[in-house]
Amino acid sequence: MRRHSRAFSLAELLVALALIAVAILSVLALSIAVARGNREGVDKTVGTVVASQVLERLVDQLRADEPVGFKAAFWGGDFTSNPFNTGILTNNKTEYKYEIFARTVTDSSGASLGGSTPDNRLKKVDVTVYWWDSDSETHQGYGDLKVTVSRLISEGEL
Amino acid sequence: MYIISALMISAVIALFVGAGLKLSVGNLKANNGRDQRALLAAESGLRYVQSRTAANYGWRADEGLVVNDPDLVIEENNGNIIGLVRASDGQFAQFRIRFNYQDDSAGDADGRPDPAANFRIDSPYVSVNNLLGGSAVPVPRADGPGASVTATSPTPYEVPGGTVCVIVEGRFGPGLSSLSASNLNPPVDGPVTTRILEANLDAAQTPGVDAAAMSAGDMTFELDGNAAVTLSAKDKNQASRLRSRSKIVVQDGGNPNLKSKNGETYTIDGTLQADAEAGVKTQTEDTSTSFYRLEWSDVKKADPAGPSISAGTYVVWDDGTLHYYDMDYNSYVTFIEANPTSVGTIVDNSSLPSGFQFDGSDASKPKFLISGDIHVQATSNNNELNIIPRKGAQEDPPDASGSQTESQMVSSVLSGLSSPDQTGVGAGIYSGPEAARWNIPISGTIPGGEIRAETGSYYSGTWQGVILKEIIPGQAALIVDSGIQPLFSPSIGSDPRGALTNGMTSTFAGTPQLQQILSMILGSGSEMRELNVGSAPATLRADKLKVEFTPPEGQSAILSADGNIRIGANVKGDGGSITSAETIRLVGNGTDLQASIEDGLTLYAKEDVVMSTLKEKNVGSNDWEYKDLKLKGVVYAWGNIEAKLDFNDQSVQKAGKFKLEGTMVAYGGDPSGQPGAGSGGAIDVRAGETEIKYNPAYLLKLDNSPPPGPVKQSLYTVY
Structure with a gap:
């Protein structure tokens, strides 16, 4: 004997659609959050790469002492409040503003770490990169568009 | 209905796949960012080592907390170094370097204690400092228990002499979230990106x-x-x-x-x-x-707070007495040639330290005995030590360059003079009309302010003289003067320079006063020479005067001065050494000086070391010979x-x-x-x-x- 199948009722259909809608919306929200977090990571990565490029360019300029006096100015003082150098670097049509801070590394007694050996000082250099036009601009969901990287530069490597 | 369900499910799956792909790309890029940070940390470690080794090739990375700033902390512990570098955004990156083999329980091949537990580095990459080495040494990989280097650990390559091989581990990531200045090397508690940087740094100089x-x-x-x-x-x-x-x-x-x-x-x-x-x-x-x-600073010297003698010139007379003059050598020469009978201060052994004694009992062979470390204490007048016989000591034969005869000295002085700076009244010392003066530089200070080579009586009108009168330190007036009557020939009025020449080459030639004047103008020179002490008894020569170092066995006898040391005597002995912050001159009949093996040093001078063994065969013969010179040890001069x-x-x-x-x-x-x-x-x-x-x-x-x-x-x- 053949059983006669019964169709979905309207209520069942509405519940099913609602469940599917909730699921789709949840996935969409999750996707947006993931994309946003992902975007932050990508942005900061690109910023880190740009900051590293600025650091390497700084080392090259110091080696070449270009412009003349650049090296002497760099080793001549500490730049902790006001940057030693600023500029703009363009990468993939985005302009990155950067600031370079530097200070001489000293030991716990305050003496230069390189001792009395000539041309043997050590500086800690911080490069901060901003992008999207403004130092204070924020991007929805993850704060300032700013990255800072640091490394030590020795006079002997120049 | 089935179609709708399938489409719905497909859309959800597609959304997940898309999000997953995006996430993975993002993670890839984020990893790249961590790579950069880890690499920069490693670079920082390398530059730290570069600076430390340049300051000290023998650096052993064992000085504890070296840098302790909010954004940079670096600590050394028995050859291992851990550093934290924090950017202004607050994130720490870490570098780690190990020179220590961490092998105390595996043979201790590196000969140094393992680092503290919180400074152990579980990396196989070991750095090797061979900056002071003369030949290549292997660079091991740590593969033993606790990342130790063992006798069987591989050594894939060598680092040459004069080079340090630095291998730095740079780390960055959320797994280092517990890093802090007080916790430099915590266990990793999450993902961490590590980069290894290896570099060789070469010394500018090698042994x-x-x-x-x-x-x-x-x-x-x-x-x-x-x-x-x-x-x-x-x-x-x-x-x-x-x-x-x-x-x-x-x-x-x-x-x-x-x-x-x-x-x-x-x-x-x-x-x-x-x-x-x-x-x-x-x-x-x-x-x-x-x-x-x-x-x-590394030279073993006599202790300034220990036994000492006063700086100055010690002169041994023919009668076996010792006379002290609180003067440097040049001042003494100038002074004594003008005052040959001056006795100075007679010294006996009670006023000398026991390690520095004088024995004049045999006046024909007097000697100094130095049996301990003796510091020459500077006085307000000088910081030298000079030991000579009354006649002085001749460093070079009279014909040697630098040892000029009087006529040569007169020529030198006259060749430097042109027209007088002043003539007639006021030029001389008595305001007589027959006088001329030249303003000239001099060497040192004139004792008493002036030196006169003169004859006659001014009041009876027969006076004439050549005078050197100090104006200010380093400047003097050279005056030729004959009072009222023109006694010089030619007269000073008609030919001042000719009159001066006559005075120096004829009237006052050979007098101690003229030699003194010439010495003040030309300088005594650095050479030692026999002195003109007129008719004073002075037959004792340097070859008969002895300075002997006689330290007790196992002890030293070091003679140290902050100024010049001149010894016009026969210097000999075992275990003696002489150190001077200026020049050492040994002039006499031979030297036979041997350093102790322990100290090694015989002579050390911050300026020159000059040795002469000249001796006149027979006094007054002008026939000369040199004696032998023997030194054992180190002779060192800047x-x-x-x-x-x-x-x-x-x-x-x-x-x-x-x-x-x-x-x-x-x-x-x-x-x-x-x-x-x-x-x-x-x-x-x-x-x-x-x-x-x-x-x-x-x-x-x-x-x-x-x-x-x-x-x-x-x-x-x-x-």
């Missing part, structure tokens, strides 16, 4: 080869007759070397004039100017290598080393033999810097037979390591 003599400038041997320089080593299998940053010249003597079975010479261009035996090898001096270094045992003149009848066992170094500057960076640096030996024997037993206090300086990167790899 130099050992040598029996090293000179920053020329090394010259001027030989007598058929003499030769014989170069040897205490150990017959060891090479004996002469090293010069300039040239080595052996001139005159026999053929060959440089003998050696295992000798090597190093010069700047690899050549040797000598008639050398065939076995002598010539090499090119490598200016990147170092000389023996012995810095002033400036020049000069040994005068011969002079090419007919008046010299015999050359002396020069013997050195140990080494001699004319560094040419402060040994804390590069050889030749300062003045001097020449070795000049004029002698008969010359024997130089290299003996490393005396070199224990010498540092053959190069002075610190920049280290340059020669290899750079990231993995």
Whole structure:
């Protein structure tokens, strides 16, 4: 004997659609959050790469002492409040503003770490990169568009 | 319905896949960012090592907390280094470097204690500092328990001498979230990106080869007759070397004039100017290598707070008495030639320390006995120590350059004079019309303010004189004056310079006063000479006066001064040494001085070391000879080393033999810097037979390591 199948009722259909809608919306929200977090990571990565490029360019300029006096100015003082150098670097049509801070590394007694050996000082250099036009601009969901990287530069490597 | 369901499910899956893909790309890029941070941390570690090793090639990374700033913390612990570098955005990156084998329980091949537990580094990459090494050493990989280096650990390559191999681990990531200044090396608790950076840093200088003599400038041997320089080593299998940053010249003597079975010479261009035996090898001096270094602060000197004698000039008279003058040598010479009978202060042994005694009981052979360390205490007038007989000591034959006769000195003075600065009334000292004066520079201060060579009585009108009157320190008026009557010929009024010439070459020639005037104008020169003490009894010569070092066994006898040391006597003894912050001059009848093996040092001068063994064969004969000179130990000068045992003149009848066992170094500057960076640096030996024997037993206090300086990167790899 053949059983006669019964169709979905309207209520069942509405519940099913609602469940599917909730699921789709949840996935969409999750996707947006993931994309946003992902975007932050990508942005900061690109910023880190740009900051590293600025650091390497700084080392090259110091080696070449270009412009003349650049090296002497760099080793001549500490730049902790006001940057030693600023500029703009363009990468993939985005302009990155950067600031370079530097200070001489000293030991716990305050003496230069390189001792009395000539041309043997050590500086800690911080490069901060901003992008999207403004130092204070924020991007929805993850704060300032700013990255800072640091490394030590020795006079002997120049 | 099925179609709708399938579409719905497909859309959800697509959304997940898309999000997953985006996330993975993002993670990839984020990892790249962490890579950059880890690499920058490793680079920081490398630069830290570069700076530390440049300051000290022997750096052992064991100085504890070196940097402790909010954004940079670096601590060393028994060869391991951990650093935290924080950017202004607050994130820490870490670098770790290990020189320690961490092998206390596996044989302790590195000979140093393991680091503290929180400084152990579980990395196989071990750095090796071979900056002070002369040959290559292996770089091990730690594969033992607890990342230790064991006897079977692989050593894939070597690091050359004069190089440090640095392998830095740079780390960054959320797994290091518990990093802090008080927790430099926490366990990892999440993902961490690690980059390994390896670099070789090369010393600007490497240890130099050992040598029996090293000179920053020329090394010259001027030989007598058929003499030769014989170069040897205490150990017959060891090479004996002469090293010069300039040239080595052996001139005159026999053929060959440089003998050696295992000798090597190093010069700047690899050549040797000598008639050398065939076995002598010539090499090119490598200016990147170092000389023996012995810095002033490392020289063993007499303790200034210990036994001391007053600085000044100690003079032994013919009667066996000792006379002290609180004057430097030049001032004493000027003073005594004007006041030959001045007794100064008579010294007896009760006023001298027990380690410095004078024995004049046999007036024909007086001697000083130095049995302990003696510091020469500077006075308000001088900081020198001079020991001479009353007649002084002759360093060079009278015909030698630098030892001018009076007529030569007069010529020198007159050649520097033009028209007088003033003539007539006011020019002289009595305002008489017959006078002329020249304003001239002088050497030093005139005792009493003026020196007069004069005759007659002013009041009876017969007075005339040549006068040197100090105006201000370093400036004086040279005056020729004859009061009212024109006694000089030609007269001062008609020919002032002619009158002065007459006064110096005739009227006052040979007088001590004129010699004093000439010395003040020309300077006494640095050479020692016999003094004009007029008719005062002065038959005792330097060859009869002895300075003998007699330290008790196992103890030292060091004579130290902050000024010049001049000894006009026969210097001898075992275990003695002389140190001077200026020049050492030993002038007398031979020297036979031997350092103690423990201290090694014989003579050390921050300026020059000058030795002369000249002796007049018979007093007044003007026939000269040189006695022998023997030194055992280290002779070290920042400036020049000069040994005068011969002079090419007919008046010299015999050359002396020069013997050195140990080494001699004319560094040419402060040994804390590069050889030749300062003045001097020449070795000049004029002698008969010359024997130089290299003996490393005396070199224990010498540092053959190069002075610190920049280290340059020669290899750079990231993995």
